[in-house]
Amino acid sequence: MSKHHISWENIQEWSADIAHKIAADCPDINHMTLVAVSRGGLIPAQLIAYRLNIRDIRVMKLISYDSDNKRGETKDISTDRLFDGSDVYFIDDLADSGETVRYLRRRFPNARQCTLITKDCCAEQPDLSAVTLPGDAWIVFPWDVD
Numbered sequence: 001m002s003k004h005h006i007s008w009e010n011i012q013e014w015s016a017d018i019a020h021k022i023a024a025d026c027p028d029i030n031h032m033t034l035v036a037v038s039r040g041g042l043i044p045a046q047l048i049a050y051r052l053n054i055r056d057i058r059v060m061k062l063i064s065y066d067s068d069n070k071r072g073e074t075k076d077i078s079t080d081r082l083f084d085g086s087d088v089y090f091i092d093d094l095a096d097s098g099e100t101v102r103y104l105r106r107r108f109p110n111a112r113q114c115t116l117i118t119k120d121c122c123a124e125q126p127d128l129s130a131v132t133l134p135g136d137a138w139i140v141f142p143w144d145v146d
Contacts, residue, residue, distance in 0.1 A: 093141060
């Protein structure tokens with residue numbers, strides 16, 4: 001498995017790309033909700049919100065990896081239920097297996113799924129993505145701790 005180190009410049013560029021795609025996709029940007037999928041979507045959601053001049057960012061806390069980075073069942077551990085799925089854009093850093101995208105689509109069928117990176121082997125593709133990388137790549141984000 002090859003490591004792909006992602007730079008802050010990549011994050012800025014890809015976040016700008018997603019913001020542009022959301023602006024083109026959303027009929028009324030003043031009445032939309034951005035939801036960061038925690039933890040990976042927190043920084044991208046903030047950057048996208050700044051570009052779109054959106055102050056209201058919600059957080060959905062999902063986990064699909066255990067403490068040993070082993071994939072498990074996707075679980076929602078959120079306490080905030082202040083969005084209903086209409087005019088909602090979920091922001092995440094990576095669509096790897098597609099399990100998070102699948103989970104959110106089942107739960108919020110009218111919402112849009114956005115990721116900075118989608119792996120080419122991803123079984124459930126997000127609606128909006130900035131870049132596609134190989135399925136065997138191990139993605140290292142600038143905020144990852146070694």
